[in-house]
Amino acid sequence: MSPVTGAELQLPEDYAALLEQLKQQVRTARLRARRSVNTELLSLYWTIGRTILDRQQQQGWGAKVIDRLAADLRAEFPDMTGLSRSNLHYMRALAEAWPEAQVVPQAVGQLPWGHVRTLLDAIDDQRTRDWYAAAAAEHGWSRAVLINQIKNRTHQRLGAAPSNFADRLPAADSDLARELARDPYVFDFLGLTGEVAERELEQALMDRLQDTLMELGRGFAFVGRQVPLDVDGDEFFIDLLFFHVEQLRYVVVELKVGKFAPEFAGKLGFYVSVVDDLIAKPQHNPTVGLLLCADRNERVVRYSLGNTAQPMAVSTYTYDTLPPAEQQALPAADEVAAALDTPVQVHGQQLSLAEHIERLEQQRSAAPPIA
Structure with a gap:
């Protein structure tokens, strides 16, 4: 039928x-x-x-x-x-x-x-x-993501960015907000080398948005890029705006390709205040700012954050930890994991490639030395 x-x-x-x-x-x-x-x-x-x-x-x-x-x-x-x-x-x-x-x-x-x-x-x-x-x-x-997280030492970077969260937010909220800011952020998936312009870095992060969100951490949702803020006819633009769905708060991200300067904190604080007032809803937790810069002077950051009323953190980032030739030659973590799990036939027996390599190493170590 x-x-x-x-x-x-x-x-x-x-x-x-x-x-x-x-x-x-x-x-x-x-x-x-x-x-x-x-x-x-x-x-x-x-x-x-x-x-x-x-x-x-x-x-x-x-x-x-x-x-x-x-x-x-x-x-x-x-x-x-x-x-x-x-x-x-x-x-x-x-x-x-x-x-x-x-x-x-x-x-x-x-x-x-x-x-x-x-x-x-x-x-x-x-x-x-x-x-x-x-x-x-x-x-x-996934296994590939786990490999990448271990390689990038996520456990050491989580919550490591200097911030004023403890002074600007209630204790419980401060602990949560600290979890949002890693230091440094590792953007080696962007394929960038040498010095780049801020818009070039921003575009690269958007081109690899899924990887960017993975590096930012669980719970981040992308809201917009160059988000306009109209303040009584004067228009300003946020580099990147995210919403953290688990913490119910907006996260304003500003990108800087140079070293941290005190005026960066003032500009980011302004954006955080405007988002809190014009975009965030009453049920949302306070908006926080995240400034990503190529380098920073710890003492300058500490003074700047101490004089800023809005909650924010200052993190560094890297994107070219290897020379360009080596970056191009290396396979992605998921490709390595998939290759090692690939089944191969060896003398009529099916093994994973990793198991086959292990056996070859055992045979080589067991072989008598060549005189």
């Missing part, structure tokens, strides 16, 4: 809405199923890792025993990926980094295995690992 088409059947008025509702329910159920599978898999990996760790400590298991264990497990479960020698070492590292048996309820337990491997590879300090695990779980970072 052929399916009934829309031309043959008079659909109810609410059919389209019902269809969308059911689609969403299917998507939600599939997502829950994937999360459930991931949770069980991570719990299994932790158990295997804990077992290996205990045997090494109690019985002195060496690398060859783990090699044999990996081979025997793959022979017993040929259709199951993830039982390679390198993965068993990651399982051991997982159990060592998170020794509690209830690893799944922790933030790391909500992450895919590729994310966990990234945390184990890229970070040595456990508190820092926990910070990125919690951030990745909360914000839903």
Whole structure:
């Protein structure tokens, strides 16, 4: 029987809405199923890792025993990926980094295995690992985004910009506002090198708006560029205006390609006051300003912020941390992550490229030296 088409059947008025509702329910159920599978898999990996760790400590298991264990497990479960020698070492590292048996309820337990491997590879300090695990779980970072956030040391930059928030906002609001301002901002995705004009920097940020919002942080929504402010017939223009949907406040951003000067704070303070008066609604929290400049004198910034009535922060930024040739040659973080996860056939066995590289390194290290 052929399916009934829309031309043959008079659909109810609410059919389209019902269809969308059911689609969403299917998507939600599939997502829950994937999360459930991931949770069980991570719990299994932790158990295997804990077992290996205990045997090494109690019985002195060496690398060859783990090699044999990996081979025997793959022979017993040929259709199951993830039982390679390198993965068993990651399982051991997982159990060592998170020794509690209830690893799944922790933030790391909500992450895919590729994310966990990234945390184990890229970070040595456990508190820092926990910070990125919690951030990745909360914000839903992809593996590529996680790699980029670690590379750019987001945990050290968050809330690091000098500001007058503590003196200009209530205590609870001040703590929230501080989270908005990183220092420095890393705009290496712009592809800029050398000195640029302010409009060129502004245009580059708009051309890569999604990346710009990612670097600004969760909750930022773009409102406009060169936003006009009419004050009794006199017109002024804000470089960039954002709204933070979680903190319910406008954020005025001014770009400067040179070193911070005290007059910059006065101009930004004026814009913050006007936005608070003419654009913000009564239910919104106070507008804050964010001045992005190429360099700053800390003492000059401190004096300037102390004499400014409006809440604002002063951050620096970078966009050419590598020479132009090296920037062009480097692949993006998502390309690297995707390449390492690419399946390859090796002697009839399917491995990820990362696992294949690991095996080649093991073979090379095990080979006798050339006389």
